Amino acid sequence: MTLERTPESARPPRRLSAEQRERFEAQVLPHLDAAHNLARYLLRDPHEAEEAVQNAFLRAMGYFEGLRGSDGRAWLLSIVRNVCYTHFRRRRSGGEKVEFDEEIHSAEPEVPEPEADLERSLAVASVREGLDRLAIEFREVLVLRELEGLSYKEIAHVIHVPIGTVMSRLARGRKQLLLALGAAVKEGA
Amino acid sequence: MLCRDAVERLSAFVDDELDPVASREVSQHVESCESCAAALASQRELGETLRRDLEYHRTPDLLRSRLMRELRASEPREGARTRQGIAAWRWLSAAAALVVVAGGTWGLATLRSGDQAIAREVVSGHIRSLMADHLADVASTDQHTVKPWFSGKLDFSPPVTDFAAADYPLVGGRLDYLQGHPVAALVYMHRKHVINVFVWPKAGEREAMAPAATERGYHLIHAEHSGMTYWVVSDLNAQELTAFARMVLS
Numbered sequence: 001m002t003l004e005r006t007p008e009s010a011r012p013p014r015r016l017s018a019e020q021r022e023r024f025e026a027q028v029l030p031h032l033d034a035a036h037n038l039a040r041y042l043l044r045d046p047h048e049a050e051e052a053v054q055n056a057f058l059r060a061m062g063y064f065e066g067l068r069g070s071d072g073r074a075w076l077l078s079i080v081r082n083v084c085y086t087h088f089r090r091r092r093s094g095g096e097k098v099e100f101d102e103e104i105h106s107a108e109p110e111v112p113e114p115e116a117d118l119e120r121s122l123a124v125a126s127v128r129e130g131l132d133r134l135a136i137e138f139r140e141v142l143v144l145r146e147l148e149g150l151s152y153k154e155i156a157h158v159i160h161v162p163i164g165t166v167m168s169r170l171a172r173g174r175k176q177l178l179l180a181l182g183a184a185v186k187e188g189a
Numbered sequence: 190m191l192c193r194d195a196v197e198r199l200s201a202f203v204d205d206e207l208d209p210v211a212s213r214e215v216s217q218h219v220e221s222c223e224s225c226a227a228a229l230a231s232q233r234e235l236g237e238t239l240r241r242d243l244e245y246h247r248t249p250d251l252l253r254s255r256l257m258r259e260l261r262a263s264e265p266r267e268g269a270r271t272r273q274g275i276a277a278w279r280w281l282s283a284a285a286a287l288v289v290v291a292g293g294t295w296g297l298a299t300l301r302s303g304d305q306a307i308a309r310e311v312v313s314g315h316i317r318s319l320m321a322d323h324l325a326d327v328a329s330t331d332q333h334t335v336k337p338w339f340s341g342k343l344d345f346s347p348p349v350t351d352f353a354a355a356d357y358p359l360v361g362g363r364l365d366y367l368q369g370h371p372v373a374a375l376v377y378m379h380r381k382h383v384i385n386v387f388v389w390p391k392a393g394e395r396e397a398m399a400p401a402a403t404e405r406g407y408h409l410i411h412a413e414h415s416g417m418t419y420w421v422v423s424d425l426n427a428q429e430l431t432a433f434a435r436m437v438l439s
Contacts, residue, residue, distance in 0.1 A: 025403055026403045029405075029406040030426065032253065033245075033247045033424050036249075037245055050249065053252065054252065057256045057259065127235075127243065128244075131239070146236060146243070146380075147245060147380060148380070149380050152201075152204070152206045170200050171200035174232060178232075178235055
């Protein structure tokens with residue numbers, strides 16, 4: 001995990017004054033686990049998740065002046081999410097094998113056709129597997145809602161979409177999960 | 190309301206994110222429609238399954254310490270060495286001072302230097318409980334199992350209450366060791382966040398609760414209540430942790 005390799009961290013971290021560092025420790029640091037958890041679910045790879053969190057942390061230090069108000073959690077999560085999306089783009093440009101097409105689309109978020117989603121809803125054995133198969137834009141809202149307990153407004157803030165979009169993505173993500181889990185039950189019977 | 194409209198709104202209904210009018214319409218509809226009621230039940234079940242089965246991926250310790258080094262390295266070189274050990278605690282005293290000025294309904298304690306040492310031990314105890322997969326010696330959600338478990342192990346009986354109704358279920362209890370004495374550690378969960386409540390007796394009638402402080406990325410709240418001293422610690426956000434601490438002390 002070398003820092004030099006990634007474009008996000010090419011900019012050296014800004015030096016924080018003692019006062020800024022104390023504010024950073026109070027407002028941003030408590031949300032490190034939330035950041036790591038999100039990265040882990042978005043990237044589905046422990047090493048990439050760590051790299052993304054590290055990059056996001058350095059960026060957060062560099063842009064700390066930009067944090068107005070006190071919602072350090074939404075702010076840090078938003079940075080982590082951006083870094084994760086950059087990782088996706090790099091996977092694509094690096095010619096790495098991408099498991100699912102929707103990841104390519106979701107790099108510039110785009111809502112896939114519902115019919116296509118249904119076709120992909122293969123039987124899954126667990127919610128974890130079901131979640132991992134969802135397109136990233138559904139995965140992220142479900143993780144933010146169910147594991148972090150964020151309100152729709154806070155999620156909207158993290159992923160930069162209107163609240164109505166948060167609402168419809170959650171509804172559609174859950175519908176796909178239920179279908180996939182239902183299929184698993186039928187096959188098992 | 191038509192079934193189609195109700196089904197579309199179930200997800201937001203479960204999240205309590207509908208406006209009051211739409212929310213009332215949905216709840217009226219599911220009362221009279223069996224299939225929508227079943228759809229609502231599976232939405233609820235899905236949420237419970239996700240929260241129960243999905244692992245919460247905490248930051249690995251190595252990564253956390255590497256990031257802490259980055260943060261320390263970001264400080265201007267001059268004076269960095271002397272500041273290192275005390276910066277976090279300066280924040281604590283600043284917060285405490287602020288509260289003294291602001292006042293409030295609680296008789297608020299300030300973190301004295303002795304308390305700062307305890308706070309460090311408390312956070313270490315919390316981290317240890319997460320790392321060693323040794324969260325609870327007695328794993329039970331039943332306060333009537335957890336409380337008697339401590340008798341014979343401690344020379345005091347810690348108050349034990351389950352707050353499952355408020356979504357802070359008790360998950361167990363543990364003996365821990367702070368300040369050279371055995372203490373009770375009560376373990377609660379909120380969503381995927383672990384909360385440790387350390388309790389031991391304290392002489393005096395002081396009733397006090399300090400504002401949430403931060404140490405190594407964790408929040409902690411110190412309080413004294415009914416002859417006991419409490420340290421509440423978690424990675425949960427300060428606001429929710431404060432609300433939880435108030436329940437514990439009520």
